[in-house]
Amino acid sequence: MLQFISIVKLLCEIVGLSLIGQGILYVLAGANREKNFPYLILRTVTSPVTKxxxxxxxxxxxxxxxxxxxFLIVFLVWFWAGQQKLKLCLTEYSTHPACTAMLQKYEERLQRSGQ
Known part of the structure; x- marks a missing residue:
């Protein structure tokens, strides 16, 4: 389950950053964006979500x-996947290598906030 959640989170990061890049190129390239090769690559990456x-x-x-x-939906799914990954790391997979760094950062933040 941890691997599935991690894959969902990673895919959301890829698509989210592609949407941000596509938006920037949409503004910068203007009407010529359909001839812009990087824009076409980013559109290919994001087209399954937009379709x-x-x-x-x-x-x-x-x-x-x-x-x-x-972008809003991808962000919400990414946020949900992050919360689920943290929940799994806190309960079932505390010794898993993918969780050790995450739990260490989480504990540091708790200590800094005084909780």
Missing amino acids: ALRWVTPRFVLDQHLGLLA
Whole structure:
């Protein structure tokens, strides 16, 4: 289960950063963005998410807003996956190598906040 949650979190990070990069290139490249090779690569990475959102969202949601909506949903799934990973590390997998650094940082933050 820990590996599945970690993979979901990693995929959200890849898609989220791709959406951010695509948004930056959308602004910088302007009307020529369809000829911009990096923009096309990022659009290829993010297209499964935006196509799934287009299928799920009602028609009154404009295509221009799908990128922002996709980023919001990816961020929420990433946040959820992070919380689930922390929960699993605190309960079942405290000795797992993927959890040791995470738990160490978590304990340092608790000590700094005085809890």
